[in-house]
Amino acid sequence: MxxxxxxxxQHANWSPYDNNGGTVVAIxxxxxxxxxxxxxxxxxxxxxxxxxxxxxxxxxxxxxxSSGFQADVKALQKHLAAKHxxxxxxxxxxxxxxxxxxxxxxxxxxxxxxxxxxxxxxxxLDSEGKGCVFTYDAVGSYExxxxxxxxxxxxLITPVLDNQLxxxxxxxxxxxxxxxxxxxxxxxxxxxxxxASAAERxxxxxxxxxxxxxxxEGIRREYVELRKD
Amino acid sequence: xxxxxSDPVNQxxxxxFEMDSxxxxxxxxxxxxxxxxxxxxxxxxxxxxxASYGSTLRYKSVERIKPVGKHSLLGASGEISDxxxxxxxxxxxxxxxxxxxxxxxxxxxxxxxxxxxxxxxxRNKFNPLWNSLVLGGVKNGKKYLGMVSMIGVHFEDNHVATxxxxxxARPILRDEWREDMTFEEAVKxxxxxxxxxxxxxxxxxxxxxxxxxxxxxxxxxxxYALKTFWGFSAFENPTKGAEGSW
Numbered sequence: 463m464x465x466x467x468x469x470x471x472q473h474a475n476w477s478p479y480d481n482n483g484g485t486v487v488a489i490x491x492x493x494x495x496x497x498x499x500x501x502x503x504x505x506x507x508x509x510x511x512x513x514x515x516x517x518x519x520x521x522x523x524x525x526x527x528s529s530g531f532q533a534d535v536k537a538l539q540k541h542l543a544a545k546h547x548x549x550x551x552x553x554x555x556x557x558x559x560x561x562x563x564x565x566x567x568x569x570x571x572x573x574x575x576x577x578x579x580x581x582x583x584x585x586x587l588d589s590e591g592k593g594c595v596f597t598y599d600a601v602g603s604y605e606x607x608x609x610x611x612x613x614x615x616x617x618l619i620t621p622v623l624d625n626q627l628x629x630x631x632x633x634x635x636x637x638x639x640x641x642x643x644x645x646x647x648x649x650x651x652x653x654x655x656x657x658a659s660a661a662e663r664x665x666x667x668x669x670x671x672x673x674x675x676x677x678x679e680g681i682r683r684e685y686v687e688l689r690k691d
Numbered sequence: 692x693x694x695x696x697s698d699p700v701n702q703x704x705x706x707x708f709e710m711d712s713x714x715x716x717x718x719x720x721x722x723x724x725x726x727x728x729x730x731x732x733x734x735x736x737x738x739x740x741x742a743s744y745g746s747t748l749r750y751k752s753v754e755r756i757k758p759v760g761k762h763s764l765l766g767a768s769g770e771i772s773d774x775x776x777x778x779x780x781x782x783x784x785x786x787x788x789x790x791x792x793x794x795x796x797x798x799x800x801x802x803x804x805x806x807x808x809x810x811x812x813x814r815n816k817f818n819p820l821w822n823s824l825v826l827g828g829v830k831n832g833k834k835y836l837g838m839v840s841m842i843g844v845h846f847e848d849n850h851v852a853t854x855x856x857x858x859x860a861r862p863i864l865r866d867e868w869r870e871d872m873t874f875e876e877a878v879k880x881x882x883x884x885x886x887x888x889x890x891x892x893x894x895x896x897x898x899x900x901x902x903x904x905x906x907x908x909x910x911x912x913x914x915y916a917l918k919t920f921w922g923f924s925a926f927e928n929p930t931k932g933a934e935g936s937w
Binding site for chain 1: 847
């Protein structure tokens, strides 16, 4: 072994990534969409702040919630905001949620070999006014679904949503819309419950949950306190 | 035939490739915690003046809190040389901003935004500036307090602390901080935090500076020492009651 390598390692190797934790959830209904995220930001076992919003409004009817590495998430949000501004100037309208979903996928894949460490759900209303949720991995694979959870509490929340909301099989013919049967208030209550549950067991989820509801009247925000330990 | 050993192309292994360009992957001379709080009429920041070379206390009078423009205050922990480089960037930024001579000036929000981009941009080049920065300021009656890490993670809060400060000082701040604290109350709170850090952070030293920024401008107070008390029984006999120790 070369002398340089033989020297004992005195420090941990630097990493360009961090996981700042957090959980994000979105549920699509017939004429609404609920997007929610907790407001805790952590690094390792430390909490950096208890009041950081992971939710970003990208267009009139597109809301993105992201967990993962905060610096990458912020860079991604700014990039999409700039792209959407150009879109508005060129087309004189707001981008639709399905269009934004494709843009987000392309943006993530563009950095396939130095990825944005960001786990996103995009929620909103499609051009027919129906609720839509798109769920992603860090390199841009995406899918339209009826509901989704991402981030540190996703493993705790997803099975609960699966059990309560049931996605119709994608193999059914004719295809059925992946939209939840719940009313808007039922969906909001469900979100409150799953976050309270995730905060019990996931140390990276807590402090507060921010809930954004999109419907034909516009968007509405509400907050619910979570465990702070 | 030892074709691999004599082949110059195959000798260009990972080791020699990494030697081609060297980047800072660890710090040399570092400063420890900085803490910042909002109070009644602005922002207060505290940091000691020590700079360590590994575990050696190498410099004892390094100012780690500096003014930036008219409305901001910057505190740094981490690599001191990188901090000084950042100050050069900011000096240029403020100079070019002044040259517009349009009566506008960069506020703390803008400076924080700039620092976020600089830190994140350098991490994208795998050549980070090895610092945790605290940025505070007041402009148009708005108080601002934020932080940036060396990989570009950033946020705002009512009180912030870097490094050990996040473990030892922030729980105290969370218990005792109020938005409407007077200057005297806020200084007292910062001193309480700095004393805990002095006792428990081995690289902290008893020579600290407090700086304030209000609508009126920046004041960086001269360094001073805190009154310490080492007579706690746990300090005099730290292993008392610990079974199996001597």
